[in-house]
Amino acid sequence: MKIDMHVHLEEGPYSNRFFKKTIKSIYEIEGKKDKRSIYDMTEKSELFLKRMQEGDYSEWWMDHYLKAAIKNEVKVVGIIDHLYRFYEAKQYYKKYMDISKSKDGKIQARWLNQVMWHYIDDFIHLVESQKEKWASYGIELRVGIEVDYFDGADEELKNLLEPYEFDYVVGAVHFNDGLMISNPKLLPTFEKIKIEHLYETHYKTTELAIESGLFDMMAHLDNIKILGKVDELQLLYLYEEIAKSLKTHDVVCELNAGMRYHTKLKEVSPSKKFVQIISRHGVPFTTSSDGHFPNDLGKYNKNMRRILRDVGVDEIVGFNKREREYFSLTGEDITDKHMGTQSNKNENEETPTYS
Ligand SMILES: [Zn+2]
Ligand SMILES: [Zn+2]
Numbered sequence: 001m002k003i004d005m006h007v008h009l010e011e012g013p014y015s016n017r018f019f020k021k022t023i024k025s026i027y028e029i030e031g032k033k034d035k036r037s038i039y040d041m042t043e044k045s046e047l048f049l050k051r052m053q054e055g056d057y058s059e060w061w062m063d064h065y066l067k068a069a070i071k072n073e074v075k076v077v078g079i080i081d082h083l084y085r086f087y088e089a090k091q092y093y094k095k096y097m098d099i100s101k102s103k104d105g106k107i108q109a110r111w112l113n114q115v116m117w118h119y120i121d122d123f124i125h126l127v128e129s130q131k132e133k134w135a136s137y138g139i140e141l142r143v144g145i146e147v148d149y150f151d152g153a154d155e156e157l158k159n160l161l162e163p164y165e166f167d168y169v170v171g172a173v174h175f176n177d178g179l180m181i182s183n184p185k186l187l188p189t190f191e192k193i194k195i196e197h198l199y200e201t202h203y204k205t206t207e208l209a210i211e212s213g214l215f216d217m218m219a220h221l222d223n224i225k226i227l228g229k230v231d232e233l234q235l236l237y238l239y240e241e242i243a244k245s246l247k248t249h250d251v252v253c254e255l256n257a258g259m260r261y262h263t264k265l266k267e268v269s270p271s272k273k274f275v276q277i278i279s280r281h282g283v284p285f286t287t288s289s290d291g292h293f294p295n296d297l298g299k300y301n302k303n304m305r306r307i308l309r310d311v312g313v314d315e316i317v318g319f320n321k322r323e324r325e326y327f328s329l330t331g332e333d334i335t336d337k338h339m340g341t342q343s344n345k346n347e348n349e350e351t352p353t354y355s
Contacts, residue, residue: 001075001076001316001327001328001329002072002074002287002298002301002305003074003076003078003286003287003316003318003327004069004074004076004077004078004287004288004289004291004297004298004301005076005077005080005144005168005170005217005254005286005287005288005318006080006144006146006170006219006256006258006289006290006291007065007077007078007079007080007288007289007290007291007296007297008079008080008081008082008290008291008292009056009057009061009062009065009079009081010056010061010292011082011085011115011292012114013111013114013115014114019048021292021293022051022293023044023047023048024293025064025293025294025295025296026047026051026064026294028295029064029067029068029071029294029295030067057118057122057123057126058126059126059130062079062126064294065077065079065297066130066133066137067294068294068295068297068298069134069137069139069297069298070137070139072297072301073298074139074297074298075138075139075140075327076139076140076142076318076325076327077134077139077140077141077142077297078142078143078144078167078168078288078318078319079127079141079143079144080143080144080145080146080170081118081123081145081146082115082145082146083145083146083147083148083160084112084148085117085118086116086118086119086120086123087116087117087118087119088119088120088160089116089160090116092153092156092157092160093112093116093148095156096148096150096153096175096178097112097175097178097180098177098178099112104179104186104189107183107185107186108179108180108186111180111183120145120164123143124164124165124166127141127142128143140318140320142167142168142319142320143166143167144166144167144168144169144170144216144319145161145164145166145169146170146172146219147161147169147170147171147172147214147215148172148173148174148175149171149172149173149205149206149208149209149212149214149215150175150178150205151204151208152208154212154214157212157214158214161214165321166322167319167320167321167322168216168217168319169214169215169216169322170215170216170217170218170219170254171209171210171212171214171217171218171251172209172218172220173202173205173206173209173223173224174223176190176198176201176202176205176224176227181198181223181224181226181227182226187227190227195227195228195230196230196234198224198227198228199224199230199235199238200238202224203224203238203241203242206218206221206242207241207242207245210242210245210246210249210251211249213249215251216252216319216324217251217252217253217254217286217319218246218251218253218254219254219256219288219290220254220256220258220259220269220270220290221242221253221254221269221270221274222269222270222271222274223259223269225259225265225269225271226259226263232271232273232274236273236277239270239274239277239278242274242278243277243278243280243281243283244281246278246281246283247281247282247283251283252283252284252285252286252317252324253270253275253284253285253286254285254286254287254288255269255270255275255287255288255304255308256268256269256288256290257287257288257289257299257303257304258288258289258290258291260299260300260303261296261299261300262290262292268300268303268304268307272307272310272311275307275308276311279308279311279312279313284315284316284317284324285308285313285316285317286316286317286318287301287304287308287316289301305329308329309329313329314328314329314330315327315328315329316329
């Protein structure tokens with residue numbers, strides 16, 4: 001059973017790469033060939049214009065994800081957006097992110113300004129409005145949010161999220177001491193700090209996030225490795241602590257393929273060793289592509305299910321209205337939900353090369 005609980009509709013920065021990936025994604029989903037002709041280029045520019053006019057919060061754009069889900073036989077799809085994309089969270093980020101007058105602060109302030117331009121209600125409304133349509137193709141659609149946790153931000157986050165009805169809330173640690181770990185422009189600063197210290201800080205924040213009780217699942221637990229790898233033997237005690245905490249506070253662990261294709265690391269998160277320790281503690285898992293474009297949907301799902309099977313996990317979970325749904329990894333739906341009844345309407349279309 002393929003489920004993908006971490007899919008984004010869009011996320012800047014709005015660079016030339018965004019243009020390229022958008023077109024590549026649409027072409028792949030539509031089964032179009034890059035003909036390299038002048039007419040083809042005109043079509044590409046028209047498509048991109050259409051994409052920008054429709055926006056990411058549109059049925060037209062979501063239909064590309066629906067097609068991808070059908071092609072890849074993903075049966076549960078969770079669309080999420082980052083809290084930092086929403087105006088409602090402006091004060092929150094201003095308080096906890098470094099947006100000072102320092103060099104890094106200015107870089108981050110500019111970035112926040114570039115990516116924050118939506119309202120939460122619009123997002124929930126869009127995804128909710130598509131659920132029925134997706135269900136008619138045998139695909140369960142869910143709506144979630146990926147929330148940056150900062151040390152001690154529990155009360156503010158609780159108040160921020162309270163008015164909204166998500167199917168699930170994902171906790172994430174993307175910042176280390178107020179600086180975003182995945183922003184390459186901040187690397188010179190991180191390189192001045194001892195890597196072990198960055199790991200300690202990361203897992204301390206992660207533990208607080210788990211304990212906060214705000215999150216149904218935690219995203220990409222060891223994404224800190226993007227800043228440099230450390231011998232895992234040194235990290236085992238941290239893995240144990242996180243695993244224990246997930247179990248105690250009943251939080252689901254995500255297996256996230258994002259690092260496999262967004263970064264040079266070419267591995268999923270968390271590492272197999274970490275997954276092994278978490279599974280020993282009996283923590284439930286889910287699978288995620290961390291896709292940012294339609295053709296990312298379901299990426300490396302088979303690979304992740306294999307990792308889970310290898311460590312003895314035989315079921316994964318999804319979420320519906322903050323309740324868990326359980327799915328067998330052997331292909332059997334172990335809840336009494338009946339899914340995938342409709343025939344695959346796009347079965348003649350090309351199947352993407354990943355799985
Ligand atoms: Zn993330
Ligand atoms: Zn994400």
